[in-house]
Amino acid sequence: MSGIKLYDKTFQLFLRSEFIQQTVKKMADRITLDLKDQNPVFISVLNGAFIFTADLMRHLHFNCHVSFVKLSTYRNDSSTGTYKELIGLNEDITGRTVVITEDIIDTGATITFILEKIKKNNPAEIRTAALFLKPEACRTDIHADYIGLEVPNDFIVGYGLDYNGLGRNFKDVYKIEN
Ligand code: 5GP
Ligand code: MG
Numbered sequence: 001m002s003g004i005k006l007y008d009k010t011f012q013l014f015l016r017s018e019f020i021q022q023t024v025k026k027m028a029d030r031i032t033l034d035l036k037d038q039n040p041v042f043i044s045v046l047n048g049a050f051i052f053t054a055d056l057m058r059h060l061h062f063n064c065h066v067s068f069v070k071l072s073t074y075r076n077d078s079s080t081g082t083y084k085e086l087i088g089l090n091e092d093i094t095g096r097t098v099v100i101t102e103d104i105i106d107t108g109a110t111i112t113f114i115l116e117k118i119k120k121n122n123p124a125e126i127r128t129a130a131l132f133l134k135p136e137a138c139r140t141d142i143h144a145d146y147i148g149l150e151v152p153n154d155f156i157v158g159y160g161l162d163y164n165g166l167g168r169n170f171k172d173v174y175k176i177e178n
Pocket of ligand 1: 104
């Protein structure tokens with residue numbers, strides 16, 4: 001498919017599935033070299049990272065655990081701000097090597113928040129694996145160990161990434177048409 005329509009927006013084909021799969025395989029190879037003897041815990045950030053995490057795991061042929069977390073976002077009554085909480089971290093990660101798997105790092109605010117929360121659970125080490133990184137949007141101090149691809153500062157959907165809930169199911173990645 002060369003383009004898709006989600007609600008009122010049109011998106012053009014940006015990255016084909018075959019290329020994304022090669023990228024994920026390369027990330028898995030690097031992770032294998034680094035962590036194959038450490039029985040790491042992969043912590044996948046829902047919803048966006050579910051497809052990336054599933055594909056990544058299938059390339060890892062060593063012992064590891066996988067768990068899923070989600071961020072809840074809510075506003076307080078005086079609407080002075082949005083608060084987030086990490087929900088679902090019920091694995092004991094004390095002394096373990098943790099790899100956070102994210103779909104995309106944009107400004108880096110989300111991954112920074114998650115890192116801070118996970119640190120409080122006393123893991124031995126935390127690494128991050130993000131399929132996509134937007135260098136133009138991202139703060140320079142972001143801690144990212146495994147990056148699949150750097151992408152331009154455009155809104156993308158597909159392969160787990162959504163536009164208001166739609167588009168996660170497409171195997172290719174699409175870029176918004178301006
Ligand atoms: P950050 O906190 O790094 O600015 O943003 C990270 C989160 O914003 C990602 O986990 C993702 O949910 C969302 N996001 C950032 N850029 C995009 C994008 O281009 N497309 C979609 N669908 N979501 C994005
Ligand atoms: Mg996300």
